[in-house]
Amino acid sequence: MMTQPRAAIILAAGLGTRMKSGLPKCMHQVGGRPMLEWSIDLARQVGAESIVTVYGQQSPQIGALGEANGTATALQDPPLGTGHAVQSAQDAMSGFGGNAIVLYGDTPLITAATVEKVFTALEDGASVAVLGFSPDDPAAYGRLVVKDGLLDRIVEFKDASEEERAIGFVNSGVLAAPAPLLFELLGEVTNDNANGEYYLTDVVGLARARGLKAVAVEGDAAEVLGVNSRVDLAEAEASWQRRRRDELMRDGVTMTAPETVFVAHDTQIGPDVILEPNVVFGPGVTVESGAHIHAFSHLEGCVVHGGAVIGPYARLRPGADIGEGAKIGNFVEVKKSTFGKGAKANHLAYIGDATVGSKANIGAGTITCNYDGFGKHQTHIGEGAFIGSNSSLVAPVSIGKGAYTGSGGVVTDNVPDDALALGRAKQVNKEGWAARFRAAMEKRKSES
Numbered sequence: 001m002m003t004q005p006r007a008a009i010i011l012a013a014g015l016g017t018r019m020k021s022g023l024p025k026c027m028h029q030v031g032g033r034p035m036l037e038w039s040i041d042l043a044r045q046v047g048a049e050s051i052v053t054v055y056g057q058q059s060p061q062i063g064a065l066g067e068a069n070g071t072a073t074a075l076q077d078p079p080l081g082t083g084h085a086v087q088s089a090q091d092a093m094s095g096f097g098g099n100a101i102v103l104y105g106d107t108p109l110i111t112a113a114t115v116e117k118v119f120t121a122l123e124d125g126a127s128v129a130v131l132g133f134s135p136d137d138p139a140a141y142g143r144l145v146v147k148d149g150l151l152d153r154i155v156e157f158k159d160a161s162e163e164e165r166a167i168g169f170v171n172s173g174v175l176a177a178p179a180p181l182l183f184e185l186l187g188e189v190t191n192d193n194a195n196g197e198y199y200l201t202d203v204v205g206l207a208r209a210r211g212l213k214a215v216a217v218e219g220d221a222a223e224v225l226g227v228n229s230r231v232d233l234a235e236a237e238a239s240w241q242r243r244r245r246d247e248l249m250r251d252g253v254t255m256t257a258p259e260t261v262f263v264a265h266d267t268q269i270g271p272d273v274i275l276e277p278n279v280v281f282g283p284g285v286t287v288e289s290g291a292h293i294h295a296f297s298h299l300e301g302c303v304v305h306g307g308a309v310i311g312p313y314a315r316l317r318p319g320a321d322i323g324e325g326a327k328i329g330n331f332v333e334v335k336k337s338t339f340g341k342g343a344k345a346n347h348l349a350y351i352g353d354a355t356v357g358s359k360a361n362i363g364a365g366t367i368t369c370n371y372d373g374f375g376k377h378q379t380h381i382g383e384g385a386f387i388g389s390n391s392s393l394v395a396p397v398s399i400g401k402g403a404y405t406g407s408g409g410v411v412t413d414n415v416p417d418d419a420l421a422l423g424r425a426k427q428v429n430k431e432g433w434a435a436r437f438r439a440a441m442e443k444r445k446s447e448s
């Protein structure tokens with residue numbers, strides 16, 4: 001159990017040049033939210049009472065996002081290395097005497113259970129604890145030099161000897177120590193190395209030189225993947241999606257082709273929901289127990305209540321609220337609209353800024369004309385109303401309970417309960433017209 005107060009310093013001031021992006025690296029998203037927010041969330045999950053986001057001169061958005069998420073922020077200008085980055089958080093942490101952990105803003109897959117192990121190592125008596133891992137390819141990661149079960153030092157790849165480069169156990173970047181000790185050791189770090197940077201990793205050797213105990217905790221390589229390029233970003237996304245889909249399936253969601261379903265960080269799906277192939281969730285979706293989402297549907301910022309049936313090929317946009325047992329069929333788009341229990345829009349419709357009463361039926365081709373080029377207007381469709389195919393409902397407009405609108409109508413005036421609205425030209429039949437027309441045309445053809 002937690003014996004010392006905890007703090008987290010999240011490093012996100014690096015340039016991230018390999019992303020080749022106008023956007024700071026840690027703003028790029030995994031699971032529909034910026035990588036930085038994953039790290040902040042992780043810090044909260046392990047009980048950090050103080051969190052500092054370290055950002056750079058070129059990435060004010062990172063500072064703003066840290067603030068928006070309730071963290072303290074520290075500007076590191078210019079960025080002179082990971083050790084220097086942690087030092088720049090010192091003022092923001094003044095007065096904090098507990099254990100601090102350093103996290104990166106570009107490592108979105110680390111779990112709370114793993115970070116817990118690092119803090120536990122401190123609570124069990126280590127002065128510095130580092131999260132290491134053994135990847136298939138140790139690449140250019142810092143090498144963890146372990147002697148007699150203790151971490152002796154960390155050597156950056158560029159500074160490592162051939163022998164040290166052969167070590168397969170490497171540094172994830174996550175490092176924890178009591179905050180006062182961490183800042184004290186950082187005060188002794190120099191930039192005398194291949195990169196001319198102040199390395200955070202040097203605190204391990206400095207602690208050892210004082211006779212303090214340092215340890216490396218081993219984590220799962222898939223979790224500590226650091227994103228440096230768009231290729232890494234795609235890998236992190238795929239890995240997170242796999243993990244989250246597995247959790248959802250374990251919680252009772254059926255997915256017929258899980259590898260084709262994409263969820264967001266906050267997607268809530270109840271048990272006994274069926275997700276067919278190629279269903280994509282943007283942020284802010286809740287699907288209640290027993291709903292069925294057919295193939296190729298896209299949902300974002302919406303609620304689907306129990307037993308509702310969506311798709312195939314449906315689009316639910318922000319503010320859609322689909323009632324119990326309601327049906328939204330193929331090529332139907334719904335935005336900022338509420339569907340009551342058992343209401344249906346089975347084919348080819350656009351319903352925006354509307355309320356649809358329970359058991360109402362909306363025919364194919366119905367469009368709510370909700371926008372006049374300046375403002376959005378509401379359409380109200382009463383319980384049990386029947387909207388004829390190809391109706392244009394020109395908002396603001398109300399259709400009463402149990403009312404009908406004739407097919408192909410343009411409905412501009414409110415319709416009383418139980419009335420029939422005919423908003424189309426009256427049909428005229430011209431007897432024998434077609435036969436006369438054909439005869440005239442054939443005569444002209446034979447004369448030419």
Ligand code: UD1
Nearest residue numbers: 011012013014079080081082085104141142171172199226
């Ligand atoms: C660092 C570690 C290395 C480890 C690797 C894991 C050091 C010296 N090296 O190397 O041992 O294997 O991470 O991914 O710590 N940052 C700042 N300010 C800076 C420099 C970096 O905020 O001045 C931030 C970056 O935004 C990033 C993180 O620190 O979030 C890591 O920086 P990066 O330059 O990617 O470190 P690596 O060279 O990968």
Ligand code: CA
Nearest residue numbers: 106226227228
């Ligand atoms: Ca890195």
